[in-house]
Amino acid sequence: MATKIEWTDETFNPQVGCNRYCKGCDKCYAIRMANRLQAQGYVKYQGVVHKNHKDELDWTGKINFAPKVLSEGVRSLSTPSMIFINSMSDTFHRNVSDDQIDWYINLIKNTPQHVYQVLTKRHERIAQLDMELPENMWLGVSVCSKSDLKAIDGLRSSSAKVKFLSLEPLIEDLGKLNLADVDWVIVGGESGPSARGMDPDWVRSIRDQCLSARVPLFFKQWGTAHAEWQIVEGKRKRVKQPPMIDGKYWLQFPTDHPAVNRKRRDVISTYTRSELAPYRVRA
Numbered sequence: 001m002a003t004k005i006e007w008t009d010e011t012f013n014p015q016v017g018c019n020r021y022c023k024g025c026d027k028c029y030a031i032r033m034a035n036r037l038q039a040q041g042y043v044k045y046q047g048v049v050h051k052n053h054k055d056e057l058d059w060t061g062k063i064n065f066a067p068k069v070l071s072e073g074v075r076s077l078s079t080p081s082m083i084f085i086n087s088m089s090d091t092f093h094r095n096v097s098d099d100q101i102d103w104y105i106n107l108i109k110n111t112p113q114h115v116y117q118v119l120t121k122r123h124e125r126i127a128q129l130d131m132e133l134p135e136n137m138w139l140g141v142s143v144c145s146k147s148d149l150k151a152i153d154g155l156r157s158s159s160a161k162v163k164f165l166s167l168e169p170l171i172e173d174l175g176k177l178n179l180a181d182v183d184w185v186i187v188g189g190e191s192g193p194s195a196r197g198m199d200p201d202w203v204r205s206i207r208d209q210c211l212s213a214r215v216p217l218f219f220k221q222w223g224t225a226h227a228e229w230q231i232v233e234g235k236r237k238r239v240k241q242p243p244m245i246d247g248k249y250w251l252q253f254p255t256d257h258p259a260v261n262r263k264r265r266d267v268i269s270t271y272t273r274s275e276l277a278p279y280r281v282r283a
């Protein structure tokens, strides 16, 4: 399904349901969305969200699978695409079986024309993956605060050919990052009601470290806390800041896979070239 996520082309959710795992999950947008779809009667979403003991919306921990969403979705794509799997769950959640993970990996291996982006907070489980991952499976970990930094070591221990970090929502300064064997970094602020703010200096520090380690950087957004109230077509609206750091967009991608080259062209054509940081940092 076409998506608004800037660093991919398509998002498919062959599984839904989760549990909060770290501070980055505190304002999980997927819970609200899943609750709405559950209330609307969508079968895939039944039983995944409830009100917890504090009377707040929360995941139940139930994972619902709908593998055809991915297999048929991929079959419908006519061009090489970048595909983000599971924005409404975590592929490596404890209630996902090893057989189900094998199913994903086989599907990815058998469709090499696409690039699959698999992002997890469960780094312990990827460290246990005892298999060669296909070249077109990019594996990423979420790092939102210093307490998540150990996830980068878990990622490093995997056999993924492209390893990436999603530093979103960035909720504190991460300090010095070990970017050895990291191929790509995405950064973004938090979206949604009562979103936490992101200090520009935290972002500058990541940019500088990516530059010095020659790791491509994709700066996605400043987040809702940095949006400004403006009058647009007669209505008062919150308008997001353009995703620039000190006057430049950072929209870099790793690798020259045809799906990535296509995405790179699309992204670059939406921005003014003169404002772009170089889009290739690795030969």
Ligand code: SF4
Pocket (backbone or CB within 6 Å): 018, 019, 020, 021, 022, 024, 025, 028, 029, 030, 031, 087, 088, 089, 090, 121
């Ligand atoms: S891992 Fe993702 S989907 Fe699961 S609770 Fe955290 S933010 Fe939400």
